[in-house]
Amino acid sequence: MEPRSPKGGVLSVSALTTLIxxxxxxxxxxxxxxxxxxxxKLAASGHLYFSLKDSGALIQAVMFKFRCEDLSFVPQDGQRVVVQGSLSVYPPRGQYQMIIQSMRKSGIGDILATLEARKRRLALEGLFDEARKRPLPRLPAKIxxxxxRSGAAFKDILNVLRRRNSGVGVLLFPTLVQGEKAGEMIAARIRQANSIGGIDVLIVGRGGGSMEDLLPFSEEVVVREIVASKIPVISAVGHEIDWSLADHAADLRAPTPSAAAELVAESRSTIEGEILLHRQTLxxxxxxxxxxxxxxxxxFSREDGEAHFMRRLMPLSRRFDEAGEEMREQVYLRIESLQHRLILADTGLELASPRTILERGYSIVRHAVPHSPEEGLYGEGSIIRKASSLHAGSEIKIYFAAGMVAAEVRKVKE
Known part of the structure; x- marks a missing residue:
């Protein structure tokens, strides 16, 4: 039986190819x-031609120039990739092919799963909690x-700062931003910035890239250094859609390095405007x-003023009078106390006086002549306190309350 077209006619090769x-x-x-x-094969037109194959089949593919410009890597033979696109037919050869719209390296799904697991684990530790995030300083002196060092991110930041507030100091901590060693180096630079001192805010980032390019900013060592930083951190990874884990850990996330500079350096004109407004309000x-x-x-009349003055003066006057009375009373009490102590001292002196003792019937016995030069200073001998200091024939003087008697010792008895 002959093959027939849907309408019963015979198709040309072109018509059949068009239908297919x-x-x-x-x-x-x-x-x-x-x-x-x-x-x-990269054609002079900029279009990329290649084949996709597996162990059992092969299909031709083309990626047009404007799509190639969005690639984050250079496709090479032997690379395993995932492409998104549509099927079409190239009529001159009657060959079906795939028109590629986007391409990424294979294994991205595994990477995303790893990142998601890491994100959940670090979130459980509280590293992404909003409560621990700090506000940025209003007017940082040094950023x-x-x-x-060679990327566009740093140049963009400098351009914004010069335009908005040229007085802000900027200190670069150069690092790799992609590749296997980038994560450790980024973390080391964050530690270095904290060790120097004098830095008010820290911008950590790069100027965009593919998801694979951003992977260093999702490494655990980078996240932990951002959280441990004593300096407030702005992440500026440069991707509007994809968030790195550094974005979740930072105190503030900016979509691009330029936006980070805008956030951290307030315009001088804005500051001057606020100062003027506050001055006018004041x-x-x-x-x-x-x-x-x-x-x-x-x-306020004069009478009102005098009345007000008297109301204020009366309590003060009363307090002054009371203080004077209290002071006089304290002085009188002090004088009485001193007088009483003086009387007691005078009485004590009177009772201890030798004359008072003699008047009670006692007498004082002295040698008639001095026994030493020191005793002779006052022309009389020393007081005799015991009989053993005398002998028969010793001349003595006996003093009474009234008068004195000179005598000679006839006998000594102890």
Whole structure:
């Protein structure tokens, strides 16, 4: 039986090819395919031609120039990739092929799963909690930047700072921003910035890139250094859609390095405008207070002033009088105490006086002549306190309350 067309006519090769092309493009307008790149060829037009293959089949593919410009890597033979696109037919050869719209390296799904697991684990530790995040300083004097020395990110930051507030100091901590060693180096630069001192805020980031390029900013060592930083940190990884784990850990996330500079360095004109506004507000308040004081003073008569003065003076006068009375009373009490002590001292002296003792019937016995030069200073001998200091024939003087008797010792008895 002869093959027939849907309308019963005979199809030309072109017509058949067109039918197949339309059918494929309608049925397979968007699909994802994973395979190995083979036979890569970059045409002078900028279009990329290659084949996708696996162990059992091969399909031709083309990626047009404007799509190639979005690639984050250079496709090479042997790379395993996941592509997204549609099926079509190239009529001159009657060959079906895949029109590629986007391409990424294979294994991204595994990477995303790893990142998601890491994110959940670090979140359970509280590293992403909003409560631990700090506000940025209003007017930082010095800004630290952790990024590549040669990348566009640092240049963009400098341009914004010069335009908005040229008085801000900037200190670069150069680092790799992609590759296997980038994560450890970024973390080391954050530690270095904290060890220097004098830095008010720290910008950590890069100027965009693919998800694979951003992976160093999702490494655990970077997240922990951001959380441990004593300096407030702004993450500026440069990607509007994809968030790195550094974005979740930072005190503030900016979509680009330029936006980070905008956030951290307030415009000088804005600051001057706020100062002027506060000055005007202050002047208005002072003027209102002065007007109120003048009005109150104008309504204040002399009689009112005297009455007000007396009301203020009376309590003070009363307190002064009371203090004077209390002072006089304390002085009198002090004088009485001193007089009493003087009387007691005088009485004690009187009782201890030798004359008082003699009047009670006692007498004082002295040698008639001095026994030493020291005793002779006053022309009489020393007081005799015991009989053993005398002998028969010793001359003595006996003093009474009234008068003195000279005598000679006839006998000594102890």
């Amino acid at each position: 092309k339309n059918s494929l493009e309608t049925s397979f307008s968007s699909l994802y395919v994973e395979g190995e790149i083979s036979g890569t 630290g930047v952790v990024t590549s 002047e208005t308040c002072i003027s209102a207070r002065l007007d109120y004081a003048r009005a109150s003073l104008s309504a």
